[in-house]
Amino acid sequence: MSVRTLEVDGRTITALEGQTVFSAAWDSGIRIPRLCHLGGLSEAGACRLCLVEIEGQKKLQPACLTKVAEDMVVNTATPALLAHRRLIVELLLAERNHVCAVCVLNGACELQDLAAQLGVDHVRLRPQYPSLPVDLSHERFGLDHNRCILCTRCVRVCDEVEGAHTWDVAGRGRNSRIISDLGEPWGDSGSCTSCGKCVQVCPTGALFSKGRTVAEMRKDRGFLRYIMTAREKKLWIS
Amino acid sequence: MSRRIVVAPVTRIEGHAKITVHLDAGGSVESAQFHVTEFRGFEKLCEGRPFQEMPGLMSRVCGICPVSHILASSKAGDMLLGVEIPPAAVKQRRLANYAQILQSHALSFFHLSSPDLLLGMDAAPEQRNLFALTGADREFLRRGIRLRQFGQRVIEMVGGRRIHPGWSGPGGVQHCFPAAGRDEILGWIPEALDSVSLALDRMKRLLDSFRPELDHMGNFPSLFLATVSPDGALEYYDGAIRIVDAAGNVIAEDLDPRRYFTFLGEASEQGTFMKFPFYRPFGYPQGHYRVGPLARLNVAKSAGTAAADRELREFKQRGQGAVCQSFHYHLARLVEMLHCVERIEELMADGELLGDNIQARAALNRREGVGSCEAPRGTLFHRYQVDRDGLMTGADLLIATSQNNRAMNLAVEQTARRFIKAGPDTEPAEGMLNRLEAAIRCYDPCLSCSTHALGQMPIRVEVLDSRGRLVSEFARQSE
Numbered sequence: 176m177s178v179r180t181l182e183v184d185g186r187t188i189t190a191l192e193g194q195t196v197f198s199a200a201w202d203s204g205i206r207i208p209r210l211c212h213l214g215g216l217s218e219a220g221a222c223r224l225c226l227v228e229i230e231g232q233k234k235l236q237p238a239c240l241t242k243v244a245e246d247m248v249v250n251t252a253t254p255a256l257l258a259h260r261r262l263i264v265e266l267l268l269a270e271r272n273h274v275c276a277v278c279v280l281n282g283a284c285e286l287q288d289l290a291a292q293l294g295v296d297h298v299r300l301r302p303q304y305p306s307l308p309v310d311l312s313h314e315r316f317g318l319d320h321n322r323c324i325l326c327t328r329c330v331r332v333c334d335e336v337e338g339a340h341t342w343d344v345a346g347r348g349r350n351s352r353i354i355s356d357l358g359e360p361w362g363d364s365g366s367c368t369s370c371g372k373c374v375q376v377c378p379t380g381a382l383f384s385k386g387r388t389v390a391e392m393r394k395d396r397g398f399l400r401y402i403m404t405a406r407e408k409k410l411w412i413s
Numbered sequence: 414m415s416r417r418i419v420v421a422p423v424t425r426i427e428g429h430a431k432i433t434v435h436l437d438a439g440g441s442v443e444s445a446q447f448h449v450t451e452f453r454g455f456e457k458l459c460e461g462r463p464f465q466e467m468p469g470l471m472s473r474v475c476g477i478c479p480v481s482h483i484l485a486s487s488k489a490g491d492m493l494l495g496v497e498i499p500p501a502a503v504k505q506r507r508l509a510n511y512a513q514i515l516q517s518h519a520l521s522f523f524h525l526s527s528p529d530l531l532l533g534m535d536a537a538p539e540q541r542n543l544f545a546l547t548g549a550d551r552e553f554l555r556r557g558i559r560l561r562q563f564g565q566r567v568i569e570m571v572g573g574r575r576i577h578p579g580w581s582g583p584g585g586v587q588h589c590f591p592a593a594g595r596d597e598i599l600g601w602i603p604e605a606l607d608s609v610s611l612a613l614d615r616m617k618r619l620l621d622s623f624r625p626e627l628d629h630m631g632n633f634p635s636l637f638l639a640t641v642s643p644d645g646a647l648e649y650y651d652g653a654i655r656i657v658d659a660a661g662n663v664i665a666e667d668l669d670p671r672r673y674f675t676f677l678g679e680a681s682e683q684g685t686f687m688k689f690p691f692y693r694p695f696g697y698p699q700g701h702y703r704v705g706p707l708a709r710l711n712v713a714k715s716a717g718t719a720a721a722d723r724e725l726r727e728f729k730q731r732g733q734g735a736v737c738q739s740f741h742y743h744l745a746r747l748v749e750m751l752h753c754v755e756r757i758e759e760l761m762a763d764g765e766l767l768g769d770n771i772q773a774r775a776a777l778n779r780r781e782g783v784g785s786c787e788a789p790r791g792t793l794f795h796r797y798q799v800d801r802d803g804l805m806t807g808a809d810l811l812i813a814t815s816q817n818n819r820a821m822n823l824a825v826e827q828t829a830r831r832f833i834k835a836g837p838d839t840e841p842a843e844g845m846l847n848r849l850e851a852a853i854r855c856y857d858p859c860l861s862c863s864t865h866a867l868g869q870m871p872i873r874v875e876v877l878d879s880r881g882r883l884v885s886e887f888a889r890q891s892e
Contacts, residue, residue: 276469276470276473276577277462277466277469277470277473279466281579308461309461309462309463309804310802311463311802311803311804312802317463319463362802385463385465385803386465386583386584386774386776387465388465388466388468388469388579388582388583388587389466389468389469389470389579389582390469390579391579391582391587
């Protein structure tokens with residue numbers, strides 16, 4: 176596989192042909208923010224936080240979906256990009272009811288961390304305060320739509336790794352919702368294997384273990400790498 | 414022509430309120446009311462949320478007494494799970510509760526009320542405040558601030574943070590108490606005991622100079638309600654409810670706090686967001702009762718710790734039967750602070766506090782849970798209903814401050830009648846109006862805690878035309 180050389184934030188880096196700008200930058204220690212990307216899963220390009228400027232292109236491009244090219248010049252943290260990212264986080268916070276103070280994942284939430292990192296100390300947009308349900312019908316896990324940012328990590332991990340495809344997205348625009356099977360309560364789902372992968376990859380407190388109280392939950396972000404590596408090396412096939 | 418005096422906002426209390434006094438043409442007091450002008454509505458906004466979230470959510474009711482709400486909420490959660498929590502978790506919760514009462518009482522006595530007590534009710538407003546005290550009585554005030562710091566530090570050690578520690582939940586607590594914390598807490602004890610004793614001595618000496626206030630600033634008979642231990646001593650975390658009357662007779666005892674709604678009712682009146690709880694067998698308003706430090710000392714037969722027992726015996730001699738003067742809430746608060754410091758010291762020697770079995774795990778086993786504890790301002794009740802998945806369908810919070818609502822109104826009216834003097838053309842002096850606020854401060858009300866129920870407020874709507882003439886009128890009475 177051939178190697179490509181490109182410039183990211185003034186640094187010359189090398190990447191494999193076919194690699195995304197996002198992954199090449201992270202391999203070189205340049206941390207582009209993201210909420211929907213997760214190593215081991217396919218890319219969705221849903222959160223738009225990894226938008227970067229590529230010289231010669233008028234439109235901003237999602238780094239997670241853009242392949243590297245020879246002599247590409249990429250900027251990941253210009254003032255305009257930082258302003259866009261702040262606004263995206265503010266839009267996410269305004270869209271649903273993100274109340275960190277009473278969230279099971281307070282202190283370990285990727286959205287909360289990103290807001291802090293980007294200096295989002297207040298939201299300039301009018302909060303929508305939608306009336307959204309909580310699904311506690313599953314024996315072990317809960318789904319709180321108020322905290323969902325529609326990153327679809329749960330949809331992808333359930334489909335691509337577990338092979339159950341319990342989760343999907345219903346509705347459009349602001350009415351989009353994560354649903355299990357054909358919209359029945361999670362506890363009634365016939366396809367769910369109760370493996371808990373969706374809970375662990377969810378970046379916020381939208382998917383959580385039942386019985387946990389405020390700030391009591393911590394997610395295991397490393398399990399997916401373990402599973403994917405084992406699958407790649409065929410450790411489970413004798 | 415009649416006149417109206419409005420004291421708004423009422424200062425040096427927690428929350429937003431106003432006092433209205435109506436004067437007749439001759440300048441005499443016709444009536445006086447205490448109005449709570451803020452609304453919180455936690456009973457509504459918790460609907461549809463998982464009950465496990467309630468301790469964290471309900472702690473946000475109040476930044477002064479979050480521990481009280483966490484404990485009542487956690488206990489309601491324990492009941493929903495149907496579990497008895499491990500002893501180590503009980504000890505942690507008890508420790509946090511004593512620290513909570515200590516720091517809240519220190520705030521009430523030193524920060525909010527000491528300007529009235531030490532500088533006098535009639536001192537000029539610019540001199541009658543906390544900042545003036547830093548010059549006039551620096552060391553005394555410093556001791557008060559340190560006492561509050563001690564209480565907050567204990568809460569931080571138990572719960573991980575000083576305000577809104579979310580460490581307790583249904584089934585127990587989240588983390589073990591650090592063994593190293595015991596030495597630090599024990600290091601604070603001598604200073605804390607010394608400071609409370611100094612404040613007690615000083616308060617007792619001051620009482621003679623407040624004779625008119627003792628007799629006329631909320632001195633009336635009422636029932637008193639509090640939690641007691643099985644042997645009738647002071648109890649703040651778990652026990653039965655006892656009610657005594659003004660003569661000290663036991664009206665009811667061994668009442669199960671988890672059934673509070675069967676013997677306590679709530680009435681509503683116009684002009685305020687806060688309800689008026691009463692003892693059902695006596696009806697409203699005859700069944701109005703007082704809670705908090707004064708009630709607890711009136712209800713308990715003993716304190717259960719040496720120094721506080723001595724003070725309690727002396728305190729009980731100040732009344733015939735029960736002590737009915739609202740002004741004695743201040744003294745009662747100091748006796749309780751002494752008791753809390755002694756109890757904190759006792760708990761440091763209790764090996765169970767350090768236990769690592771701190772959580773009883775269970776699924777939802779009941780559809781209704783009730784939790785109660787003694788908060789700084791009185792008995793606090795949380796009652797939750799949940800659906801089959803554990804989502805909240807209803808909540809009722811009976812807050813300590815609201816249980817003193819009728820008493821505060823009576824205290825304001827009595828104070829106004831005794832102290833407000835105005836001629837037909839002259840306004841009452843500032844010191845007179847300050848006594849109205851001081852009558853409220855005796856109860857150390859936390860109003861932001863106490864206004865949650867929706868849809869039961871009596872309301873009056875007047876529709877006026879452009880010339881101000883009444884076109885139509887609509888009134889909705891309470892249930």
